[in-house]
Amino acid sequence: MQSATILMSGVRPAIQARLRSEFQDAEIVPLGDGRGHPAPARNGATSAAVVSLDGDPERGFRVVRELSSAGVRVVVLGLTKDPDLILHAMRAGAREFVLAGDDAELARALRDQVKPNRSADASRIYAVFPAKGGVGGTTLATNLAGAFQRGGNRTCLIDLNLNMGDVLAFLDLQGGYSILDVIANMRRLDRQLLDSTLVQHASGVRVIAQSHRIEESDRIEPALLSSMLRFLRQHYRAIVLDGLRSFDEVSVAALDAADEIMLVVTQEVPAVxxxxxxxDLLRRLGADDKLKLIVNRFQKGLQITPAVVSETVGLPIAATVPNDYPAVIRAVNRGQLLFEEAPRSATTKGVEQLAALLGRAPADEAETRPSLLKRLFARGMGHAAQ
Structure with a gap:
């Protein structure tokens, strides 16, 4: 591994000296006032930062936001473990919060950021993004999650339709731990406790939704969602995101975190x-390498052929999932996956093939990409998403 760059903001000289001794192969770079900081990773080296809140917490939070938006993994150093202080730090983009004076914990937290957890590197986030409502996005997301789980991958399915999500209904599940519950308890959840806490489908897929706490949905901010997804990467090999229907800030944060964006379309003019x-919008945001065009409910002989879809959308078709509407409806009404209800269905086989295709994708270092959220709103492109 190349020498890492570790940035320091507001950190006392004595602490910096101890960290230099602990991380002898790393370059320790003080930031001074936090402006004009160096590039997050020079010569491909992993970059992390320690930001102290001692003296001026608001200034510290500003530095955390600047660094995290540039792709730097930030550890925050605080004088007290005040819940509001920790929440504010996480909202700003911090990965860890450590109590000042706990040198061993600071070294551990910083080491995790300089050399990220291998299970997190191996994890993949798949965002199912329907081109319009009614093209079968939730059917595809739930069954894709099931296919990953059957393939031996620990899988978590997240419903990001925060107001009227359908995942729980499709799988005949009752609301359990919500998105906000996970965000509030990330620091105390290990893998065993996380598995026992999340609602689980018979297939083994864990599910997180917000359905039973709709009134609190506006408390889910982009930075908090990003932190939750980074946390879940450490515990699940495949994370499938459903419920994305627009380019609002939370949705863009989810797309930003995703390794693959499956743009789902059907052979209909409005969908195409x-x-x-x-x-067009995702290309302007620099997400070309993530996009995969999926034709759902595919039928041969229709006037809108795969060639027409590909030419009109401007992407090659990555996969087609055949149409078997009766089997899909039976599965949904029984709260089952297609594999359980109709294992020989053409739709089931199509989903399995899509899962195999996605499983062959190489693991990317997603954090090297520019932030989609930053690009979207910095360029004033909000109207383009309407």
Whole structure:
């Protein structure tokens, strides 16, 4: 591994000296006032930072936001473990919060950021993004999650339709630990406790939704969602995101975290036209390498052929999932996955093939990409998403 760059903001000289001794192969770079900091990773080296809140917490939070938006993994050093202080730090983009004076914990936290957990590196986040409503996005997301789980991958399915999500209904599950519950308890949840806490489908897929706490949905901020997804990467090999229907800030944060964005379309003019609009925007955001065009409910002989879809949308078709509407409806009404209800269905086989295709994708270092959220709102492109 190349020498890492560790940035320091507001950290006392004595602490810096101890960290230099602990991380002898790393370059320790003080930031001074936090402005004009160096690039997050020079010559491909992993970069992390320690930001102290001692003296001026608000200034510290500003530095955390600047660094995290640039892709730097930040450890915050605080004088007290005040819950509001920790929450504020996480909202700003911090990965860890350590109590000042706990040198061993600081070294451990910083080491985790300089050399990220291998299970997190191996994890993949798959965002299912329907070009329009009614193209079968939730059906695809739930069954894709099931296919990953059957393939031996610990899988978590997250419903990001925070107001009227359908995942729990599709799987005949009652609301359990919500997105906000996970965010509030990340620091105390280990793998065993996380597994026992989240609602689980018979297939083994763990599910997180917000359905039973709709009134609190506006408390889910982009930075908090990003922190939760980073946390879940450490515990699940496959994370499938459903419920993405727009380019609001929370949705863009989810797309930003994803390794693959599956743009789902059907052989209908409105769906194809909307898919083209989505592609145009996502390309301007620099997400070309994440996009995969999926034709759902595919039928041969229709006037809108795969070639027409591909040419109009401006992307090659990565996969087609055949149409078997009766089997899909039976599965949904029984709260089952297609594999359980109709294992020989063409739709089931199509989902299995898609899972195999996605499973062959190489693991990316997602954090080297520019932030989609930052690009979207910095360029004033909000109107383009409407």
């Amino acid at each position: 036209r909307d898919a083209r609009r989505c592609v």
